[in-house]
Amino acid sequence: MKPRFEAIAWRAMRYSGILLIPLAWFHVYLQDVIVGVHAIDINYVAVRLANTGWVVYNFLLLAFAFAHGMYGLRQVSFDFVRSERGRRNVSILLLVLWLVISLIGAIALIGGARPELITH
Amino acid sequence: MASSASPLKTTATGYATYQGREGHYAFLLHRLTGLGVLLFLIIHILDTSTVYFYPELYEHAIALYRSTPFMLGEIGLVFAVIYHGVNGLRIAVTDLWMPKRWAIQTQRNAVRITLAISVLLWAPAALWMTYNMLLHNHGINLLPFIGTH
Numbered sequence: 001m002k003p004r005f006e007a008i009a010w011r012a013m014r015y016s017g018i019l020l021i022p023l024a025w026f027h028v029y030l031q032d033v034i035v036g037v038h039a040i041d042i043n044y045v046a047v048r049l050a051n052t053g054w055v056v057y058n059f060l061l062l063a064f065a066f067a068h069g070m071y072g073l074r075q076v077s078f079d080f081v082r083s084e085r086g087r088r089n090v091s092i093l094l095l096v097l098w099l100v101i102s103l104i105g106a107i108a109l110i111g112g113a114r115p116e117l118i119t120h
Numbered sequence: 121m122a123s124s125a126s127p128l129k130t131t132a133t134g135y136a137t138y139q140g141r142e143g144h145y146a147f148l149l150h151r152l153t154g155l156g157v158l159l160f161l162i163i164h165i166l167d168t169s170t171v172y173f174y175p176e177l178y179e180h181a182i183a184l185y186r187s188t189p190f191m192l193g194e195i196g197l198v199f200a201v202i203y204h205g206v207n208g209l210r211i212a213v214t215d216l217w218m219p220k221r222w223a224i225q226t227q228r229n230a231v232r233i234t235l236a237i238s239v240l241l242w243a244p245a246a247l248w249m250t251y252n253m254l255l256h257n258h259g260i261n262l263l264p265f266i267g268t269h
Contacts, residue, residue: 014212021205028201032194033245037185038256042178045171062165069158076151082127101165108169117175 009071016068024065027057043120046113055109062105070098142231143224150207153200160197191253195246202245203238210234 031040048054077090138144167181184190210230214221221227254260 011216014216017205017208017212021209024201025205028198029245032198033248036249036252037182037191037194038252040182040185042171042175042182045168045178049171066161066165069154069161072154073158076155079131080128101162104169104173105165108172111172113171113175117171 013068013071016064020064020068023057023061027061042113042117046117049109049112050115050118055112058109059106062102062109066098066102066105070094142228146207146210146231146234150204150211153204156200157197157204186256188253188257191249191257195249195253198245198249199238199242202241203234206234206238206241207231 035044074091074094077094078087081087081090135148140147167178170177170181185194210227214227214230221230251262254262
């Protein structure tokens with residue numbers, strides 16, 4: 001991998017991390033603490049997915065949090081995989097995983113919930 | 121690195137035996153919380169995607185998240201997200217704008233402060249989630265004057 005990529009990624013990890021503090025904290029406090037899992041059902045999610053603002057918010061989370069996490073996993077794995085070839089394989093594997101799961105999440109965000117799932 | 125020892129063993133030994141005190145523990149906790157949050161994030165992207173792909177499955181996922189073992193996990197998850205953020209802010213701010221503060225004594229103090237801030241931000245959330253878990257899963261109302269809804 002080119003050193004230029006690693007230098008950009010090094011900065012991106014720090015800036016995305018700072019951005020994720022308000023983004024991820026608000027999400028976790030709202031859904032896990034204030035609303036709570038007992039108040040979350042498919043209707044709750046369907047209502048939120050029908051709101052463009054929340055869809056954009058979720059897109060930002062999906063893009064920044066997941067990329068930050070997968071790049072972090074790559075860095076951790078490099079502590080254990082030292083060979084050039086091994087690191088290349090790990091990088092490709094994580095890149096594919098990241099793309100596939102991001103795509104699944106993005107399709108679901110754009111597709112949203114069927115209107116009949118909003119029951120109240 | 122042309123070493124005969126396996127990198128796995130070398131790294132694991134280093135993780136366990138490096139005597140860096142605060143900085144060492146902060147590093148380990150940062151990695152542990154980061155990996156934990158990522159694991160949950162992958163599951164969470166996929167389970168939330170079922171709302172579009174297979175809504176019948178979503179209710180099962182939510183039922184699982186409401187169970188006591190998962191709620192305990194969620195309380196831990198909230199700590200992981202908070203700690204990873206506070207400690208990450210320490211790293212990012214020092215790296216980007218004040219690299220001179222990468223002195224061991226300065227950072228030992230900074231690490232203690234990040235841990236204190238994390239616990240302070242986490243404790244009210246953890247107590248509230250515990251209250252809700254006991255109320256909904258075990259019928260125990262720790263705050264009867266608030267009433268149930």
